[in-house]
Amino acid sequence: MIYSLCFLLILIGLYGVLTRQNIIKIVISLLVIEYGIHLFLVLQGYRTGGTPPIVDSSIDKQLWLQQSVDPLPQALVLTSIVIGLGVLALMVALSMRIHERYGTFDIGKIKKLKG
């Protein structure tokens, strides 16, 4: 059930990328898509009634193995967030340069390349 909410978030982002005319709104919609995917991935590791995957010297290892949530998707999502950050920085820099050259953020007017 909660996975369909993740997909709803992804679809909202996709709607934004497809229909918005402003570059900044397209960038933000791409981010929304990424948030939805990260949420979906983290939820894969969830175990009902689970504990955080942190080990202390006072925790019994076997019990911890049976009860903790899966830490692997969390590591994957951390990596993916950083990748998203890199792409975001690049997109923002490009949008700023385009605004400098073309004078607008509207993608309908940025059409020097055709064919």
Added chain:
Amino acid sequence: MNNLVPLLVAIPLGVGFLIPLAVRWKPQMAELLSNLALFGLVLLSLSLIGNQTIYHMGGWPTPNGIDLRIDDLSTLMLLTINGLALIVGIYSVVAMQPYTSQHRYYSLLMFLVAGTNGVALTGDLFNLYVFMEITAIASYALVAFSGEDESFEASLKYVVLGGLSSSVILIGISLLYAVTGTLNMTHLASRMSEVGETAPVKFALALFFCGFGLKAALVPFHTWLPDAYPAAPAPISALLSGVVSKVIGVYVLARLLFNVFGINDDMLLLMRWMGGITMVAGGLLAVGQWDIKRLFAYSSISQVGLIVLALGFGTTWGVVGALYHLVNHATFKPLLFLCSGQIETAAGTRDLRQMRGLGRRLPITAGTCMVGSLALAGIPPLNGFWSKLIIVVVGIQTDHTAWAVTVVVMSIVALAYQLKVQQRAFYGTADAPMEKQLPVSESPVLISIPMIVLAIGCIALSLLALSGLEHPLLVGPAADVLMRGVWKP
């Protein structure tokens, strides 16, 4: 020797981050370090030929850790990537002189090479995603490098579409993780046979086709390419078209479909149709172009479609033809892009309608470009002919005669647009002299040598066919790797 395998990724990454420090000492260190590193990488990939290992990173056993798989297919890919990167690196030494902040270019080039090497080597699905993103981000920045208006627009288009495709691939990866609980490709292959073709697996497969199809620029996901390739500097267009779009698109798709998922007839049908439509659309759209690099970009789309079509035939000889054409394309298409860089420097424009008779002033460029064009069109005895011959014969053998005929027709169309470039740029009659006669003579040595090496490569690769069309020297074992089917633990 096995311990040196991760160096294929470690050396370019280290050099890429060393360059900003090193150029404070001496500005020429950027070119020197990168070319040395690329030369070392070529030697390293040559030493890996015939090696078949699984290298566990950090000592962690499968399935707990990330492993690197070296088999004949990845060796073939690595040779292509590193060889082409070295040639592009040498070409860039002179070609990038007019640009500012060259050391950033070399850093980005190193990251691009590190990323593609990583994609070719890895045996873990998320590691594949990370290296693919490294490659993609480096190429987004490199496409925008020349600082003209069109490069920013093209790069923005590329970033948005590429980001969308990466997101789609990540959804596919998370679905696979949800269903099978593992990310290691070997373990995934065995779990896939247990899980079967359930709905999430089919959805993930469809998402992979869309995502990697966009990276490979298959129709209908090709729209970023005709803007991105002309906007990039010439050596980067060469590297992107020759290697990157194939490794992070076609190679990954082939690896996942043949070795992890297990190929079946539906997938082959989809590959044939996507590849075939791409081939036809790319070729027909290329004929009407007046911008040299845009024409070559559409031609790249068409050739990649041909490779995917050949993969879709499904027999060993079909895969041989596809891989052989992949290597051939990685030889003659970068040659054409490098020549187009020279043409642009000499004529001051990329528009074919404004060029005449450059052949007299640029004999080496004209000669090598002619070799490349004939190879692309599939004229015997150059290398393009042999790979296209294999593909056509396989098409007839597997009862897909219509596709075989289409391949032949599109080869004739390819000949047409290549000759258009040749005639317009190099051999036009000088009755209407060019508006901008830039006083340039033949290219400096460091530019001519890479082009000549690639031209010789075209001829040398055709000799590969002499080692037996059924099972050529390096390509045959690589095709066997794919056709051996799903990986067993």
Added chain:
Amino acid sequence: MSSPQETHGMSMIVKTVCVWVKGFILLYGIHIILYGHLTPGGGFAGGVIAAAAFVLVMLAEGEDAALKTYSRKAASTWDSLGVLLFWLMAVLGVVVAGIYFFNFWTTSESARLTLFSGGIIPLCNVGIGLKVCSSLYLVTFVLTAHRWHLDTEGKDDAP
């Protein structure tokens, strides 16, 4: 023309708070980096928080003060050095123990789960933390506060 905020920062209240708070933010970031093998966080998250300290200085006190705290050249150097530290750890794995990225620094049994355990992981975290902090600071700086002078027109890339 640059707005007053770019060169002189924000109002007096914000500047006073910034003087007190920036040290704590940086310290918190360093804590998350160093304890990355025991608690959630590690190099990335800690680096982001440490970068936030420098970005706070930039927002509150203006571009010149930020450059005096952490100049562009220093940030670029630490950026490369951070990655080279991480790279060194990975390659040392080959040199010392024959496997790339091998955790060659074993800890005694009694010292498990304390600060000086976990082998090469804390050093890798430090490397990544340095890199992320410097990169984010540079990116935010270049994209927001920096005034591009007309004669230094260069290619725009995000470090």
